[in-house]
Amino acid sequence: MKDRKMATRDAVGHALVELGEENKDVVVLDADLSTSTKTAAFKEKFPSRFFDCGIAEANMIGVAAGLSTTGKIPFAASFAIFVAGRAFEQIRNSICYPNLNVKIIGSHSGFSSSEDGATHQAIEDIAILRAVPDMTIISPCDYFETFAAIKKAASFRGPVYIRTGKFLTSNVNGPEYIENFEIGKGVVLKKGSVVCLIATGVEVYFSLKAAELLEEEGIKTAVVNISTIKPLDEELILDIAKDFEFLFTVEEHSVIGGLYSAVCELLCEKHPKMVHKIGIKDKFGESATTEELLKNSGLDAHSIYNKVKQVILNKDRNFNYFSLES
Amino acid sequence: MVVEEELSLREIALKLRIYVVNSIFLARSGHPGSSLSCLDILLYLYKKVLRVDCNKADLENRDRFVLSKGHAAPALYAVLAEAGFLNFEDLKSLRKFGSFLQGHPNMNSTKGVEMSTGSLGQGISAACGMAAGLKLNNSSARVYCLLGDGELQEGQVFEALCFACHNKLSNLTFIVDNNGLQIDGSIEEVAGFKNLEEKFKAFGLEVLNVDGHNFFELEKAFEKVNMIKDKPTIIVAKTIKGKGVSFMENKAAWHGKAPNEEEHKIAINELEQEIKKIKGE
Numbered sequence: 001m002k003d004r005k006m007a008t009r010d011a012v013g014h015a016l017v018e019l020g021e022e023n024k025d026v027v028v029l030d031a032d033l034s035t036s037t038k039t040a041a042f043k044e045k046f047p048s049r050f051f052d053c054g055i056a057e058a059n060m061i062g063v064a065a066g067l068s069t070t071g072k073i074p075f076a077a078s079f080a081i082f083v084a085g086r087a088f089e090q091i092r093n094s095i096c097y098p099n100l101n102v103k104i105i106g107s108h109s110g111f112s113s114s115e116d117g118a119t120h121q122a123i124e125d126i127a128i129l130r131a132v133p134d135m136t137i138i139s140p141c142d143y144f145e146t147f148a149a150i151k152k153a154a155s156f157r158g159p160v161y162i163r164t165g166k167f168l169t170s171n172v173n174g175p176e177y178i179e180n181f182e183i184g185k186g187v188v189l190k191k192g193s194v195v196c197l198i199a200t201g202v203e204v205y206f207s208l209k210a211a212e213l214l215e216e217e218g219i220k221t222a223v224v225n226i227s228t229i230k231p232l233d234e235e236l237i238l239d240i241a242k243d244f245e246f247l248f249t250v251e252e253h254s255v256i257g258g259l260y261s262a263v264c265e266l267l268c269e270k271h272p273k274m275v276h277k278i279g280i281k282d283k284f285g286e287s288a289t290t291e292e293l294l295k296n297s298g299l300d301a302h303s304i305y306n307k308v309k310q311v312i313l314n315k316d317r318n319f320n321y322f323s324l325e326s
Numbered sequence: 327m328v329v330e331e332e333l334s335l336r337e338i339a340l341k342l343r344i345y346v347v348n349s350i351f352l353a354r355s356g357h358p359g360s361s362l363s364c365l366d367i368l369l370y371l372y373k374k375v376l377r378v379d380c381n382k383a384d385l386e387n388r389d390r391f392v393l394s395k396g397h398a399a400p401a402l403y404a405v406l407a408e409a410g411f412l413n414f415e416d417l418k419s420l421r422k423f424g425s426f427l428q429g430h431p432n433m434n435s436t437k438g439v440e441m442s443t444g445s446l447g448q449g450i451s452a453a454c455g456m457a458a459g460l461k462l463n464n465s466s467a468r469v470y471c472l473l474g475d476g477e478l479q480e481g482q483v484f485e486a487l488c489f490a491c492h493n494k495l496s497n498l499t500f501i502v503d504n505n506g507l508q509i510d511g512s513i514e515e516v517a518g519f520k521n522l523e524e525k526f527k528a529f530g531l532e533v534l535n536v537d538g539h540n541f542f543e544l545e546k547a548f549e550k551v552n553m554i555k556d557k558p559t560i561i562v563a564k565t566i567k568g569k570g571v572s573f574m575e576n577k578a579a580w581h582g583k584a585p586n587e588e589e590h591k592i593a594i595n596e597l598e599q600e601i602k603k604i605k606g607e
Contacts, residue, residue, distance in 0.1 A: 051493070053489060058447070058448075059482055059485035059486045063486075063489060065455055066452035069459070094448045094451070
C-alpha cells in the first residue's frame with residue numbers, strides 16, 4: 001500500500017467510516033461534493049448521521065456548530081476554497097469564537113483542483129484560517145497521515161481544519177504511523193547536516209525526492225514534515241534553526257501566510273535567521289494538470305533541488321558542497 | 327392564560343424595559359430599538375414556553391433558544407436575569423471591559439446563552455444544527471430561534487430555511503421580530519422584499535402571524551407550534567421598534583444608539599408611569 005500512489009483525500013472516507021463505527025456521536029456534513037471530498041463512504045454507511053447541506057457552505061458550517069452543542073462531533077467537508085473562503089466568517093464567528101468542537105475538511109487544496117482553474121484552487125486557506133484564534137490547522141502529507149489526523153481530530157477538543165487534496169503521490173509513511181501521529185508535532189523524516197527542507201502536505205514527498213537528488217551530489221539534506229501548521233512545533237523548528245545553515249520551507253500554498261510565514265514569525269522573534277521560501281507566488285493559478293502547476297511554481301522535486309543548489313551557490317560562490325560528503 | 331397573569335407579564339416587561347434602557351445608557355452604546363421590539367417575545371418564551379432551569383443550565387434535555395439577531399443582547403440579558411440565570415445587578419456591566427455581558431451574546435461567558443451570535447444570519451444555522459442534533463439524540467427538547475426582519479436579507483437565512491424544511495425539523499420554531507426597520511431606514515426602502523408569508527410557505531414552513539406585543543396572541547401561536555409534527559414553524563411577530571419609549575418607537579435612528587442623560591430620564595419616567603398605571607396607582 002505504501003508504494004501505491006494515493007491522494008490525501010482517499011483517507012477521508014475510510015477514517016470517517018472507522019470513526020463512525022467507534023463513536024455514534026460522529027456526524028458528517030457535506031455541501032454536494034461528497035464524492036469528491038470522499039465523505040460519500042460515510043453517507044453510505046451511516047445515512048442518518050450524514051447531512052448533505054447542498055450547495056450552501058455558510059449554512060453547513062453553522063449547522064455543524066449547532067450539532068456540536070448537542071454533543072455531536074461534526075466533520076464538515078467541502079473544497080478548501082468554499083469552506084475557508086466562502087464560509088470564512090461562519091468558521092470564525094460560529095465555530096472558533098465559541099470554540100466549538102467542529103472539524104472542517106478542506107479538500108482540493110493548493111493546485112489539486114488542477115484543470116478547474118484558479119476559482120477552485122485554494123492557495124490561501126492556511127493563511128486565512130491561521131489568523132483565527134483557537135483554530136488548529138493540519139496539513140497532512142499522505143494517506144496515512146490524513147487518516148491519522150482525522151482520527152485524532154475526533155478526540156481532540158476544539159475546532160480543527162484538515163487540509164486535503166486529490167493529487168496522487170506515493171506515501172511517505174506506512175500504516176504504523178497512524179498510531180504515532182500527534183497533533184502539534186513535526187517529524188524529522190530524513191536527517192542531514194547543512195540543508196533542511198521544512199515541508200508540509202504533498203510537498204513533503206517532493207522534498208524527500210529533492211533531498212535524494214541533493215544527496216547524490218553530496219549535499220546532506222534533512223527533511224522535516226510539519227503537518228500541524230498551527231500550533232507550530234516551535235521546539236522542533238528552533239532546534240532545526242540552530243542545527244542547519246540553510247533553511248527552506250516548502251508548501252503547496254501561497255508564500256504569504258502559510259508555513260513560510262509561520263516559521264519566519266517564530267524565528268524572527270526567537271532565533272533570527274534567513275529562511276528561503278518555496279511556495280506558490282503571490283498570483284492566481286490557472287487550468288492545467290497539477291504536475292504542470294507545481295512545476296510552474298517550482299514545487300516539483302527537480303525545482304526544489306535546483307532552488308537549494310542556487311541558494312547554496314549564491315551564498316558562497318566558492319562553496320564546495322562536495323566537501324560535505326562524508 | 328388568565329387576565330391577571332397577562333397583566334403581570336406586562337408589568338414584568340415594563341420593568342425589564344427599564345433594565346434594558348438603563349444598561350444601554352450605562353454602556354453608552356447598544357441597540358435599544360431592536361431590544362425593545364423583541365422583549366415581549368423573549369419574556370413570553372422564558373416565562374411560558376422554554377423548558378429551562380437556571381439551576382440546571384446544562385441539562386441535556388433542555389429547550390434551546392438562539393438569539394440570531396444578537397444585537398438584541400440587552401433584552402436577552404434582562405430576560406435571563408428575570409429567569410434567574412443572571413443577577414439584575416450584572417446588567418450594569420453590559421459592554422464594559424472585562425464584563426461577561428458582551429455587546430453580542432457569548433455562550434462561553436454568559437450562563438443561559440446557548441449560542442454565540444451577532445453576525446446576522448448565523449444563529450439560524452446553528453439553531454438548525456441544534457434541532458438536528460436533538461432529533462438524533464431522540465430528545466424531546468425543542469429549539470426556538472429569533473430573527474430580525476432586516477436579518478432576512480442575509481442569504482444564509484434562506485440556506486438555513488431550506489435545510490430546516492428539507493430535514494423536517496419539526497422541533498424547531500423560528501420567530502421573526504418584524505419591526506419593519508433597519509439601520510439605514512425602513513426595510514422596504516433599503517432592500518426589502520414583500521410577501522414574507524408566501525415566501526416562507528413556499529419553503530415549506532408553517533407560518534403563523536401574531537402581534538409580538540400581545541401575550542394572548544403569543545400564547546395561541548406557541549400552543550399551535552406544538553401541534554405541528556411534520557415541519558418547522560415560523561411565527562411572524564409584528565412588533566414596534568423601540569416599543570415602550572415614545573420617542574424611540576418606529577424610529578430607525580434608535581436601532582443602535584444609546585440615549586443621552588436627558589433622553590434616558592424621559593424614557594425611564596415613561597416606563598415607570600406605565601407600571602403605575604398597571605398597578606392602578
